[in-house]
Amino acid sequence: MGLISTSYALLLAISFVALVDAGCHYQFPAFPPPDYAEPCPELLEAFNRIETTVSALVADPSFNTSSYSIEVTYAKSTLWTSFHTAVDKDPARPGAEEIDGRSAYRIASITKTFTVLGILKQHAAGNLSLDDSVDKYIPQLAGHQNGTIPWKDITLRSLASQLSGLPRDWAQGDLATELSDPSALGLPPASLSGLPQCDSFGEYRPCTEQELLQSIQSKPPLFAPNQKSTYSNIAFELLGLVLANVTLMDYEDYIQSAILDPLEMTGSSFSKPSDSIAVLPKNISWYWDVDEGIQNPTGGLYASSADMSKFLRYVLSHYNGITPALNWLQPASFTAGLNSFYGTPWEMFRSNKILNDPDRLVTFATKGGGLPGYSTIIVLVPEFELGITILTAGNETLLNHLLEATTVPLIQAADMVTQRHVQNAYTGTFEASVINSSIALSYTRKNGLGITDWISNGTDMMTAIPRYFKFDSGKSHVQLMTTLLFRDQDNLAGECWRMLVLPNQSPPDKAKVWDDFCVSDVDTMMYDGLPWNELVFWDKDPNGRFHTVELTAFRVSMSRANTKEVISEKLLMQDL
Template structure:
């Protein structure tokens, strides 16, 4: 066999970012560093985008069905706010009117959006050496081992349930402190064909329901005794770490652990060590004053109701402006909160091919072209890191899109049906804007012709909405590198993928990227699905080395940081050469394929 054929086969095996069974995989992600969405360069497009969002949201919330609904919507980059939109219900409560005008400082019950604060407390306490995420909860709450076997009377295997599993919704513990029990709603029980029950001994006596929360018409919040007594009689839905299922009880139990190891109440720890530290000075577990209250009409009694031991799962009050502070904090620190933890990574599968649970986020992935319906043909996956929340009269949602450094907050007091429409309108517009902003920045900062005349080496870097930043032309020492890798019967794209690392981490200089050759998925178009394994793809970012240096590493140097800067040099680590940017009037960019249709 010819030496060149052996080399070609070796390169193909090492370079193609697919499994041996897969034919075509989606474009790699991330495809670019998060764009500067709040820069002057994008100001005009941002203004048009937020105007369209404002009109769309106002069209929704002004419908008669939402006459009693308050709304706060904010969009932020990881650096600063991009849009703040507030709506005051046209018909406010007469029993408890609350704020006369909704602003970005108006307070809502944010419900399960409290859970990420509980998880952040775990990260901090692990870093302080006060707990370990992989310890069983029974180590911290030995009272759960009531039989001495690691199981309560109901059979929950607490000795096998770790703090990490609790935070990741993969314990098999049922959902609630009896809030799902329809014994409190006889009409619903009758509609379902359930048999009637005697009134006598309605609560603890006959039915073993905790005498708190809705079981006593919201006259008493549940406490730790209620919680431990309830979980002691529950049976598992699944074995720990077998399958994810949503459970508020997971976080109620974590709250007890946080209180025990911190020597503070759970509420004190969250407010002192997290909320005040990051500048959320008004967010609290205490009921806010009425003059800033977004009170849901028709369920006014629930506004001040304290939920006690359930605070770790849904007890916080906050505003859209302070949730934007939170989103900026998380977007800037999600990979630096705890050793061995990337907060945005999934921990288990959820209910569909593209849905996952995190710690405690609900994570969804979609192809860019399916989000930006009319302006993109990119198959690159986008990751939506979300957390929703709901309490009687209150609906909340945050969405983070780390590829863009983008965060969205929607807070509703009233009819929560508006959420899905509003979220759809905001997502489509903001992703389209952010994607184009990212492509514009790629074009200006990185695209161009780079060469080293002494070694007859040239690299042409282009941008398109389908392929992102990619190499269209690569000559090294008079050899066509692309031709050496690409076979005649394949259409390879040489993607460039940022690692978000730097050659000089201290000064944040020298951006490390990786070349990711890949077969074009579009080349399979019209042929139908060839195999059940077509979508089986595994990442392999590290391929062949040359004398200990990665052949596919590209380091961008020069140009500084910030708006309007362009890289001046491309270092090809494995090739041991540096290519300088060629002046555009001398480079023949169009002829070399640098300019592509977006």
């Protein structure tokens, strides 16, 4: 028994020391998202800054033929919009007279998110499984083929998360249709033998299901399934066929009835909207009329920015509740970049440059799209419960300028709103004087919400913890991390948090390679069967301020200290 006790104490000590010695910071999610329904002067100031920046940007003559729509929303409603109408439009076909939230764009590959949502809904309904192979739902892929793609090993999940190993395109992207003189690139004359006779090959017409299947059944894979991520439009065209076969509906009709109609996205469709609401870029408006046919699931949707805000609000409210098969905003595979990942089908990015602190990361789930004349993106920031839509028509370089000009001030402002919310809701001193217990919570921009003083049954815990677990208290702090769960989940009461002992700063210059290696270990230990490091906040008043903190394993609830509470406790002590 003595050996077991000693070993267990050593294990606990190692777990604490490992956290303190590592250069790891738990910043996601840092706090529950703030309630943006309350007045937020920080956001108003940020929106003014963004408007000034983008107004100056589009004053550049190179953007005279460009229009844009920008919307910022949170889970409940739109927070801000900005629109710009091109000053130079085609007089023969100008499109919408003035751009607003109802103006329609071709949103291109953002359509993929609707295709994947349809697959997730069908998985949740039990009509298909993400982990079934694609040939179960497209029988033609199970038969004889001239190519070498291993369809039986490609699942719906790998198709949706860019891990199928399939080529990018089959009816687009061939230089034979783009180059007037192939020899200028050292290429021999093109024969065009065996190529599909649709889309960009010959006189335009939309491709058919038969042409898609015939083409891909003769191709080799780019990678083995699930070996390496690479962008594939073919993958989503196949997912569209899966939806059609499972639902016995046309893909377009299913998306309309299952997603667009329930979300009241009345300005979105696969049918070409009227020119009266169309955003038509000068000299490139021809693509507005293109029917993408069997390629609709990868990029055929028309939509307005107001409709995309509705869609983003749905995602922000449901991303972890659509199906238990996955959290929709978690990464699924690596990309070539150090801080970039693929989701299903998101393009995800993590940056420590926005909040001016190398240890503060912000995670973005994005989906971009591009078609002739149109560059678009949607951005989800779940940590701050924000969604951003940027739709542009005209100069394709405009999108990246708008993305930088919008997201950086917005996230910095949202972080300030969060700081104010945290200081109001959680900081202060909580006491249970009868048993000589108290805890002081404070907020710093560097470390977030943490414990600065803690007395439990007369014991100074800020001294006892490092002494017992044998580490230098001067090198660490106790940070609180929300779990986004509630003790009373039905009534959303009793916010559950965890205490973590973390380093005060990263290792100097992170000089060693493995200083950047971090793992998550939030549930560090128990006491008497209860989580040792759990805190629960109770008694939230109308101003969002909590008045009780429960320390689960210590079996104590402490009340926020104020004059009335102190007087009451003194009277109680006199009675005792």
